[in-house]
Amino acid sequence: MSEEVKKSKHELDPNSAKAKLNKIIVDHYAGVQAAKDRGEKIGWCASNFPQEIFQTLGIKVCYPENQAAAIAARGAGQRMCEIAESDGYSNDICAYARISLAYMKVKDAPEQNMPQPDFLLCCNNICNCMIKWYENIAKELNIPLILIDIPFNPDYEVSDAQVAYVKGQFLAAIKQLEEITGKKWSDEKFKEVMAISNRTSRAWLEATSYTKYQPSPLNGFDLLNHMAVAVCARGTIEAAEAFETLTREYKKAVEEGTSTFRAEEKYRIMFEGIACWPHLRTTATGLKSRGINMVATIYADAFGFIYNDFDGLIKAYCNVPNAMNLEHARDVRKAIVKKTNAEGLLVHTNRSCKLWSGFMYEMSRQIGEDCNVPVISFDGDQADPRNFSEAQYDTRVQGLMEIMETNKGGK
Amino acid sequence: MIYTLGIDIGSTTSKCVILQDGKDILGTSIFTGGTGTSSPIKAMETVLSETGITKDRLSAIVATGYGRTTFTQAQSQMSELSCHAKGVHHVFPLAKTIIDIGGQDAKVINLSDEGKMANFVMNDKCAAGTGRFLDVMANIFQLTIDQLETEAFKAEKAVKISNTCTVFAESEVISQLASGENISNVIAGICQSVAGRVAALVRRTSFQEDVCMSGGVAKNGAVRKAMEKELGVSIKYSPMAQYMGALGAAIYAYDKTLKERMNSNE
Numbered sequence: 001m002s003e004e005v006k007k008s009k010h011e012l013d014p015n016s017a018k019a020k021l022n023k024i025i026v027d028h029y030a031g032v033q034a035a036k037d038r039g040e041k042i043g044w045c046a047s048n049f050p051q052e053i054f055q056t057l058g059i060k061v062c063y064p065e066n067q068a069a070a071i072a073a074r075g076a077g078q079r080m081c082e083i084a085e086s087d088g089y090s091n092d093i094c095a096y097a098r099i100s101l102a103y104m105k106v107k108d109a110p111e112q113n114m115p116q117p118d119f120l121l122c123c124n125n126i127c128n129c130m131i132k133w134y135e136n137i138a139k140e141l142n143i144p145l146i147l148i149d150i151p152f153n154p155d156y157e158v159s160d161a162q163v164a165y166v167k168g169q170f171l172a173a174i175k176q177l178e179e180i181t182g183k184k185w186s187d188e189k190f191k192e193v194m195a196i197s198n199r200t201s202r203a204w205l206e207a208t209s210y211t212k213y214q215p216s217p218l219n220g221f222d223l224l225n226h227m228a229v230a231v232c233a234r235g236t237i238e239a240a241e242a243f244e245t246l247t248r249e250y251k252k253a254v255e256e257g258t259s260t261f262r263a264e265e266k267y268r269i270m271f272e273g274i275a276c277w278p279h280l281r282t283t284a285t286g287l288k289s290r291g292i293n294m295v296a297t298i299y300a301d302a303f304g305f306i307y308n309d310f311d312g313l314i315k316a317y318c319n320v321p322n323a324m325n326l327e328h329a330r331d332v333r334k335a336i337v338k339k340t341n342a343e344g345l346l347v348h349t350n351r352s353c354k355l356w357s358g359f360m361y362e363m364s365r366q367i368g369e370d371c372n373v374p375v376i377s378f379d380g381d382q383a384d385p386r387n388f389s390e391a392q393y394d395t396r397v398q399g400l401m402e403i404m405e406t407n408k409g410g411k
Numbered sequence: 412m413i414y415t416l417g418i419d420i421g422s423t424t425s426k427c428v429i430l431q432d433g434k435d436i437l438g439t440s441i442f443t444g445g446t447g448t449s450s451p452i453k454a455m456e457t458v459l460s461e462t463g464i465t466k467d468r469l470s471a472i473v474a475t476g477y478g479r480t481t482f483t484q485a486q487s488q489m490s491e492l493s494c495h496a497k498g499v500h501h502v503f504p505l506a507k508t509i510i511d512i513g514g515q516d517a518k519v520i521n522l523s524d525e526g527k528m529a530n531f532v533m534n535d536k537c538a539a540g541t542g543r544f545l546d547v548m549a550n551i552f553q554l555t556i557d558q559l560e561t562e563a564f565k566a567e568k569a570v571k572i573s574n575t576c577t578v579f580a581e582s583e584v585i586s587q588l589a590s591g592e593n594i595s596n597v598i599a600g601i602c603q604s605v606a607g608r609v610a611a612l613v614r615r616t617s618f619q620e621d622v623c624m625s626g627g628v629a630k631n632g633a634v635r636k637a638m639e640k641e642l643g644v645s646i647k648y649s650p651m652a653q654y655m656g657a658l659g660a661a662i663y664a665y666d667k668t669l670k671e672r673m674n675s676n677e
Contacts, residue, residue, distance in 0.1 A: 374529065375530065376531065379535045391477050392516065395491065396533060398490040399493065
């Protein structure tokens with residue numbers, strides 16, 4: 001009896017957003033494996049490479065960043081990092097890169113397996129470490145690498161010249177992909193995919209906007225899991241429908257006064273940076289046990305790509321958070337803090353991500369001053385568990401809570 | 412009379428303060444050994460016995476420091492950040508910036524005009540720039556921490572010692588000694604190294620005078636002097652520096668008592 005109760009408690013309603021989103025991820029990996037088994041050429045791809053291009057061509061790709069996050073969250077980050085370090089890769093290199101390079105070598109990680117690539121697709125709008133990471137895989141496996149240079153934009157807006165520079169590369173990349181895979185590009189198909197992708201993005205942006213309600217109908221950490229779908233399946237009907245379901249669930253939760261944040265929401269914060277996947281439970285519990293809900297994250301906006309044509313798509317991918325200048329990135333975050341009434345900013349100083357953590361000292365200082373919120377940082381890593389100390393995290397979070405309490409007029 | 416006790420259980424020491432009516436310090440105690448040792452209990456028992464205050468006369472106990480959550484005798488816990496802010500403000504009401512260097516971390520706390528903690532920054536995981544760094548160095552010379560200060564003041568110049576990493580610095584110190592460098596000059600370099608590392612942390616904040624130092628490392632005058640030179644400000648220091656966290660905790664315990672009494676009267 002108790003076993004039955006326990007079982008039913010953990011069984012997800014198949015019509016729930018969570019079940020649909022989980023299924024998309026499972027189907028995504030299965031779909032790539034099935035394509036590989038059929039003899040199709042499959043790729044490994046950077047998370048900020050336009051998903052719409054593969055969807056239009058009917059090509060299947062996997063995302064090493066998603067895989068590395070899953071491996072790290074399931075406890076194998078250190079094991080994989082040490083394999084790469086034994087091969088001479090420095091522990092100063094991004095842990096996603098180390099895990100991916102290790103996986104390329106050992107070709108097995110029960111925590112999250114995926115097929116080996118026949119080609120690679122890399123965009124440096126996320127970081128430049130990725131170029132060397134993908135170049136090394138291409139060299140080791142002797143497979144083609146398509147590299148799109150989307151430089152860091154020192155200006156506030158994306159210029160027409162930048163769009164033209166990047167567009168030329170994408171048009172060439174599509175031709176290369178046609179040659180590698182034998183699949184054909186269709187403008188008509190692209191329009192269909194674009195419409196679905198926009199629908200998905202709108203639903204994602206609407207769902208994530210529900211954190212503006214007080215209390216929020218969701219624990220912000222939920223978004224860190226859901227965004228994997230926004231990365232790998234934006235151009236699919238299933239993703240659009242799943243995010244629309246999520247929006248309906250949040251709307252209902254607001255009406256009914258319920259939330260996936262299983263505590264009283266006493267404080268609201270913005271969490272900056274990639275999740276500390278190896279210590280996700282610890283970091284989430286450290287907040288939840290104090291009634292601190294993460295209601296603001298750059299990820300909400302980061303994967304909401306809205307555009308009307310191919311040029312618009314290029315412009316959107318030139319404008320991702322890691323490619324925009326400090327002032328622009330700061331203003332996007334300030335708007336999020338204000339929209340969600342966040343009372344503090346908790347910054348993950350991520351040893352893996354030099355780009356993101358590097359400009360965060362100054363950016364978070366400016367956000368704190370302009371929004372009049374305390375800014376606290378902790379050391380951690382997106383995938384290497386060795387770079388995090390629970391006691392230090394706990395002290396910083398408690399300190400942040402005490403400042404927020406003082407600002408409310410308590411203590 | 413309201414008696415309250417604050418206990419600061421750090422990584423290397425346990426400190427206690429008993430306060431009367433939220434302002435008068437009746438007694439203090441300190442024991443080497445922090446969280447996970449018998450020192451917290453010894454520190455509490457000692458201060459109780461020395462002041463003659465029995466435990467049942469205490470209105471409240473607040474614990475702080477890394478061992479705060481496991482000290483079952485306390486009614487509540489506060490972070491050492493808030494407690495140092497509270498303690499320093501009590502001793503130096505004009506303080507705006509606190510540099511607290513403890514056994515395993517360094518903190519810079521900015522205070523509002525009302526003396527409330529407004530923001531803080533802390534060191535990263537590395538032990539360079541903390542008390543542990545000085546412990547490791549004192550061990551090389553087989554000196555106590557106090558003797559490091561005496562030696563540093565004898566120096567003619569400070570030898571450059573890396574503050575990137577404690578282990579690197581340790582081997583650098585040994586190389587300097589092996590090449591015949593004067594011990595006092597090397598020790599002055601070590602104090603300079605700590606000050607340089609923490610000063611970089613201070614500069615990351617919008618620090619304002621009065622600047623005060625708290626925590627165990629504040630007792631080292633050579634580090635304080637080097638820090639003043641680095642930052643170009645004078646630094647306030649109290650012989651109570653190491654007890655600021657425990658003092659703040661005792662004040663919080665007093666505030667808590669008053670609040671509870673007010674609530675019960677309503």
